[in-house]
Amino acid sequence: MPALPLASAKRHTSKRVYPPKPAQVYLFGTCLADTLFPQSGLDAIELLERQGLEVLFPQGQSCCGQPAYNSGYEDEARVVARHQIKQFPLDIPIVVISGSCGGMLRHHYLDMLKHDNDLEVAAFCERIFEFTEFLTCVLEVKLQDQGAPERVALHTSCAARREMDVHITGKALLEQLGQVELVEHDYISECCGFGGTFAVKHGDISGAMVQDKVKHLLATDAVRYVSADWGCMMNINGALEYQQEAFRGEHIASYLLRRTRGDNA
Amino acid sequence: MNTRANTIATDGSKYEASARQFRGNVARDLANPQLRENFRGAMDYLTDKRRQAFPSEDELETLRRKCQLIKQRCLLKLPELLEQLESKLEQNGIQVHWAETTAEANTIIAELIQRKNGTKVVKGKSMVSEETALNDHLQAQGIECLETDMGEYIVQMAGEHPSHIIMPAIHQNKSQVADLFAHNIPGFDYTTDVDTLIRTGRQALRDKFCHADVGVTGVNFAVAETGTLCLVENEGNGRMVSTVPEMHIAITGIEKVVELLDDVPPLLSLLTRSATGQIISTYFNMITHPRREGEKDGPKEVHLVLLDNGRSQAFADEELRQTLQCIRCGACMNHCPVYTRIGGHAYGTVYPGPIGKIVSPHMLGLEATKDLPTASSLCGACGEVCPVKIPIPKILLRLRKESVKAKGEPLVVKGQGCNRKPLEAGIWKLWSRLNTSPVIYAIAMWLASRGRWLTPAKAGAWTRVRTLPKPARRPLRELVKQREQRREGQ
Numbered sequence A: 001m002p003a004l005p006l007a008s009a010k011r012h013t014s015k016r017v018y019p020p021k022p023a024q025v026y027l028f029g030t031c032l033a034d035t036l037f038p039q040s041g042l043d044a045i046e047l048l049e050r051q052g053l054e055v056l057f058p059q060g061q062s063c064c065g066q067p068a069y070n071s072g073y074e075d076e077a078r079v080v081a082r083h084q085i086k087q088f089p090l091d092i093p094i095v096v097i098s099g100s101c102g103g104m105l106r107h108h109y110l111d112m113l114k115h116d117n118d119l120e121v122a123a124f125c126e127r128i129f130e131f132t133e134f135l136t137c138v139l140e141v142k143l144q145d146q147g148a149p150e151r152v153a154l155h156t157s158c159a160a161r162r163e164m165d166v167h168i169t170g171k172a173l174l175e176q177l178g179q180v181e182l183v184e185h186d187y188i189s190e191c192c193g194f195g196g197t198f199a200v201k202h203g204d205i206s207g208a209m210v211q212d213k214v215k216h217l218l219a220t221d222a223v224r225y226v227s228a229d230w231g232c233m234m235n236i237n238g239a240l241e242y243q244q245e246a247f248r249g250e251h252i253a254s255y256l257l258r259r260t261r262g263d264n265a
Numbered sequence B: 001m002n003t004r005a006n007t008i009a010t011d012g013s014k015y016e017a018s019a020r021q022f023r024g025n026v027a028r029d030l031a032n033p034q035l036r037e038n039f040r041g042a043m044d045y046l047t048d049k050r051r052q053a054f055p056s057e058d059e060l061e062t063l064r065r066k067c068q069l070i071k072q073r074c075l076l077k078l079p080e081l082l083e084q085l086e087s088k089l090e091q092n093g094i095q096v097h098w099a100e101t102t103a104e105a106n107t108i109i110a111e112l113i114q115r116k117n118g119t120k121v122v123k124g125k126s127m128v129s130e131e132t133a134l135n136d137h138l139q140a141q142g143i144e145c146l147e148t149d150m151g152e153y154i155v156q157m158a159g160e161h162p163s164h165i166i167m168p169a170i171h172q173n174k175s176q177v178a179d180l181f182a183h184n185i186p187g188f189d190y191t192t193d194v195d196t197l198i199r200t201g202r203q204a205l206r207d208k209f210c211h212a213d214v215g216v217t218g219v220n221f222a223v224a225e226t227g228t229l230c231l232v233e234n235e236g237n238g239r240m241v242s243t244v245p246e247m248h249i250a251i252t253g254i255e256k257v258v259e260l261l262d263d264v265p266p267l268l269s270l271l272t273r274s275a276t277g278q279i280i281s282t283y284f285n286m287i288t289h290p291r292r293e294g295e296k297d298g299p300k301e302v303h304l305v306l307l308d309n310g311r312s313q314a315f316a317d318e319e320l321r322q323t324l325q326c327i328r329c330g331a332c333m334n335h336c337p338v339y340t341r342i343g344g345h346a347y348g349t350v351y352p353g354p355i356g357k358i359v360s361p362h363m364l365g366l367e368a369t370k371d372l373p374t375a376s377s378l379c380g381a382c383g384e385v386c387p388v389k390i391p392i393p394k395i396l397l398r399l400r401k402e403s404v405k406a407k408g409e410p411l412v413v414k415g416q417g418c419n420r421k422p423l424e425a426g427i428w429k430l431w432s433r434l435n436t437s438p439v440i441y442a443i444a445m446w447l448a449s450r451g452r453w454l455t456p457a458k459a460g461a462w463t464r465v466r467t468l469p470k471p472a473r474r475p476l477r478e479l480v481k482q483r484e485q486r487r488e489g490q
């Protein structure tokens, strides 16, 4: 088995055939980053531009539709899905800065819109890439770490792990950072308890889950954790702040940009 | 036949009431640190065992795919296979009884026992008999009914019901079991040594096997081709129960039929490895006929009760039918972060965990179980480990959809539409307008960012353990636009 992180990342996502590096990409900013955490979107754009890509951000985009879809309101989600598809007309990759929105756009759209024009929907879904997946498997980025030595933990969302099957790509990117030591927390593959409306509808259960996640992250000697999903991070960071802990999560786009700033790779 | 003459239901309907208590049960069990520790420890142990049993991911995937196809093929032919099974079994001398409801199943079994003037029943592990609340029913008729699987024995002694489909007493730790034995088994010399505890229980049971009139067991696979009932177990009690008493009654759900004897080995291999990490169970019983002339042992009569109890409702829908692929290995609950936190009793249903969430609505109706499909973060851990690849998260989504369906739609699941609230439906309509009208959306974003100081400090369940983030000063869309304009200006 190849020992190189990149090679093993490719092996793990080998179900998918990746296109060559394009000249242009779309960014799907996600409603969470748009409303609450825009810096990660800007940082993702900057990282992509540094790779020589032109990044297009359609102003008509909104939410992927997941909240309604996960609540059983499929008709309402479906019109939103059709709207999104129209916002990304060019045949270029659509990079999504969230594994869970990525899973929705790439997999659930296919199910939900199976009665629409199949080819158009399938082509759209085929153009969806999760951010770390795109950097690793399409761009094959080489990162030059400029930061001081530190330990970080990584939280991979369940959707990235199980729907997008890209849990290895975030890790592969962090492993490229020479001064960064990745530490594993206990129960690393366990859900943080977010689950969208689940966190509100079943607050007790979700609360028990996030408290455990926080406990396991704090038990490491990492100085922060990174993640490619704002849903999980809003949940985990919210619990950390509630517990008055200084430990926080940072979006992987911002983290990578910060660590490599100044290099022209 | 009215089996509900008593005020307490002695059939599966008793679970309707407990399933409705889900939220209260959850609050109660989350607040029990001992219980949570017991579950976490046991689930860690089981998930670890399973991991070790599948050293090759490729082999696991191939086998899962194979078993998924086997079960799908068998379900596709379910009506024919059930007929074939019935005629094969009858040829072999095993009598077949059909029960549509749990009450019917109980009545059939009670009548069979009474015909023999039986008063003492020993039971091997059977979740389907839990589904029918058979013990309650028989006891109400004056028939003693003793569980002989060690876990079931403990649960029965404690007056509880199983908290896990494979490990019924997993919610109890060894000192709790020792306390229970000390109260219930005369002459028990107090110890928390697990081997001694098991030996004590076995000794207490030994005598019961020999004096029982009837043995009741479940079935793991019923083979249509040969008319064979397969029973997977680890303690030998299943063999005792199905061979020592004069009459053996097996009860199972209609989905347990498989077409070919060749279908069994791969399913068995996945079942035991997924459940407990065992390469093979200690006992594997294949029952094909009652005692024949000249044979020295075995029951003189063997009966099979085939129970529907809502299964045909699941069968009727192509997507929901996949629920019936289940081989009851318990892996989905072992890996479930919700089950691990709340434990098996909180669900209030016979089958807890992810499988319980998708199968119980067919048994008890969606109205009684309406809190179950939403009690999931859709993390996908269950679907990832299910040996027959049931897309559990997808079925949960489907049940959510059924539960908010508008009135007047064709009936798919009994109780559909039970969670539909006009206010919530209206909110989603508005939400969908907002997300499809770029102008309104941009205005909403503008308002949210400029009114960020209006963000409340408290927001229901969310802020009970977390803080609520404020909208950013400027939304991403505006920042991107500014950035583009700056560039153009340069």
Ligand code: SF4
Residues within 6 Å of the ligand: B325, B326, B327, B328, B329, B330, B331, B332, B333, B354, B355, B382, B385, B386, B387, B388, B389, B390
């Ligand atoms: S749903 Fe799958 S994992 Fe769960 S008990 Fe059934 S077979 Fe096992």
